[in-house]
Amino acid sequence: xxxxxxxxxxxxxxxxxxxxxxxxxxxxxxxxxxxxxxxxxxxxxxxxxxxxxxxxxxxxxxxxxxxxxxxxxxxxxxxxxxxxxxxxxxxxxxxxxxxxxxxxxxxxxxxxxxxxxxxxxxxxxxxxxxxxxxx
Amino acid sequence: xxxxxxxxxxxxxxxxxxxxxxxxxxxxxxxxxxxxxxxxxxxxxxxxxxxxxxxxxxxxxxxxxxxxxxxxxxxxxxxxxxxxxxxxxxxxxxxxxxxxxxxxxxxxxxxxxxxxxxxxxxxxxxxxxxxxxxx
DNA sequence: ATAATTGCAAAAGCTTTGCACGGAA
DNA sequence: TTCCGTGCAAAGCTTTTGCAATTAT
Numbered sequence: 001x002x003x004x005x006x007x008x009x010x011x012x013x014x015x016x017x018x019x020x021x022x023x024x025x026x027x028x029x030x031x032x033x034x035x036x037x038x039x040x041x042x043x044x045x046x047x048x049x050x051x052x053x054x055x056x057x058x059x060x061x062x063x064x065x066x067x068x069x070x071x072x073x074x075x076x077x078x079x080x081x082x083x084x085x086x087x088x089x090x091x092x093x094x095x096x097x098x099x100x101x102x103x104x105x106x107x108x109x110x111x112x113x114x115x116x117x118x119x120x121x122x123x124x125x126x127x128x129x130x131x132x133x134x135x
Numbered sequence: 136x137x138x139x140x141x142x143x144x145x146x147x148x149x150x151x152x153x154x155x156x157x158x159x160x161x162x163x164x165x166x167x168x169x170x171x172x173x174x175x176x177x178x179x180x181x182x183x184x185x186x187x188x189x190x191x192x193x194x195x196x197x198x199x200x201x202x203x204x205x206x207x208x209x210x211x212x213x214x215x216x217x218x219x220x221x222x223x224x225x226x227x228x229x230x231x232x233x234x235x236x237x238x239x240x241x242x243x244x245x246x247x248x249x250x251x252x253x254x255x256x257x258x259x260x261x262x263x264x265x266x267x268x269x270x
Numbered sequence: 271a272t273a274a275t276t277g278c279a280a281a282a283g284c285t286t287t288g289c290a291c292g293g294a295a
Numbered sequence: 296t297t298c299c300g301t302g303c304a305a306a307g308c309t310t311t312t313g314c315a316a317t318t319a320t
Contacts, residue, residue, distance in 0.1 A: 068255075070203065071201060116258065
């Protein structure tokens with residue numbers, strides 16, 4: 001991990017390493033704050049700026065994707081393979097949805113340069129559905 | 136339009152009517168500010184609060200969709216028919232992309248309640264591509 | 271009359287930025 | 296040593312909220 005950072009001209013600081021380790025380990029599609037809370041536990045002096053800087057840097061090197069499926073905050077995803085997302089409007093969880101090589105409307109897009117695409121599903125996730133019933 | 140508002144228990148105030156008329160007329164997928172600027176021209180005393188309130192109200196009655204494809208701000212769409220969107224990261228324009236009854240991965244979603252979905256494409260639109268070349 | 275809506279100002283929440291200090295290369 | 300990255304504080308934007316005055320029904 002250190003080498004791969006250095007190769008890109010980035011310094012492998014302990015904070016940065018820890019953030020990357022966290023992003024690698026979680027499937028929660030964390031927000032900047034979620035990352036901050038986690039890192040703060042290991043580096044009590046860490047600041048929001050460092051978290052935002054690091055997320056920005058990783059986004060720029062293409063090692064991290066920024067999701068805008070959550071209307072209230074940016075969410076991040078280290079899984080760079082093509083897949084889709086379901087967003088629960090109750091608990092705000094983001095679920096990965098495998099893609100099934102969807103047909104894409106190439107004709108309508110011919111003139112635009114498409115760098116990325118995915119299906120955004122929204123609704124109520126299975127856990128929240130269950131809770132609503134129980135109440 | 137007045138009747139359709141009253142039927143829902145909503146008042147047909149001049150500000151509200153103008154906002155709806157604007158939303159009906161534009162294909163720009165406006166942000167709250169874009170709506171505000173337009174309305175301000177016709178009702179110089181109008182406030183941001185009114186715009187946000189109205190957008191919120193229309194969203195709640197299901198007459199307006201909030202898009203989260205733009206990472207920097209909420210965008211709105213009065214076109215409630217199924218279609219997809221392309222977001223240009225340079226000029227921030229949102230283009231409508233017709234849908235072509237995409238196959239959806241129902242199996243992976245079986246347990247979630249899907250209320251809505253669409254394909255979000257991002258990249259560089261044809262106009263911005265052209266400008267980049269010319270420079 | 272009464273209940274909803276407006277407009278103002280203030281506040282809240284997320285994200286970015288400037289800058290001096292410290293640390294990795 | 297050099298320059299990138301950190302941490303702090305402040306600021307910037309978008310969006311929300313409380314409340315008194317106004318207006319549609």
